[in-house]
Amino acid sequence: MNKKVRILSLVIMGFLAVASCGKKDPKVGEPAEVNQTVNDSETPSETVDNVLVIEGNDQMQFNKTELKALAGKPIKLTLKHVGKIPKEAMGHNLVILQEGTDEAAFAAKAINAKDTDYIPASEKASIVAHTKLLGGGEEDTIEFTIDKKGTYNFLCTFPGHVAMMKGTLIVE
Template identity: 40%
Template sequence: MKKYIIGFTALFASTFAFANECATTVESNDAMQFNTSKVTIPASCDEFTVTLKHTGALPKQSMGHNWVMTKKADAQAVASDGVSAGLDNNYLKPNDERVIGATEVIGGGQETSTTFSVAELDKEGEYMFFCSFPGHISLMKGTVTFGS
């Protein structure tokens, strides 16, 4: 019986470590800032999960944030197109194929996450993340790279 429990514990621990390797948490605040300007996705991941935490206190209607990933060349256009889509659409044009991954817009004290496929992405390509709330992309952005 002991041998089985030890084996199960080792299996659980290795699965848990692998799951965490393909996930990250990014924080945002009421000062229009992310707590990081770089997200690295391990090359071994087929899917990646980003959890967004809004550590501020303001509601999403006035200081909402989301986390959006696109190719670097598409970011500004996606953010601009999202303005007219409005808060109900998380400031993203519905079914925008340029969006690789995105969370919903959240307000202070809230948390959300998104899981998206990275298996088919060009690991040498240039990608970035940003907040698509109107005007936020100027300060709230960063790079997404793939590790080896």
């Protein structure tokens, strides 16, 4: 009995490892996915219009690690959770931090802020803007303005996600 449990555990762990690391190949006749590279975030229309779209998936990844916007103009940012897992197990948000904020210290405080969707109330002054916590298939759009040019870090504050789900918003 114990041997069967071990073998089953190994099979399940192997399946999860393969499923979480692999990239889904498009089916014949289907177009391949677009917007998978960092360079896609640099398209002129996104910067000029300050309309930004970023996706989070069930493999704890944003599809972009760099976003660009123009200072002093309204920014419209949409986060799409393109996965299927509910937010209780694989929630994603996007929090843009003020320049100079200690990302690790912020994330450590966020872990204990479950009641406020992992947005620590004590750190409001460190936040430029943030989306809601989303589950698979959900999306949220926020609008905000950043007047000062600079580089602003963004991250997902769901416990454990900051290690893989972070990037920079460059305001020019």
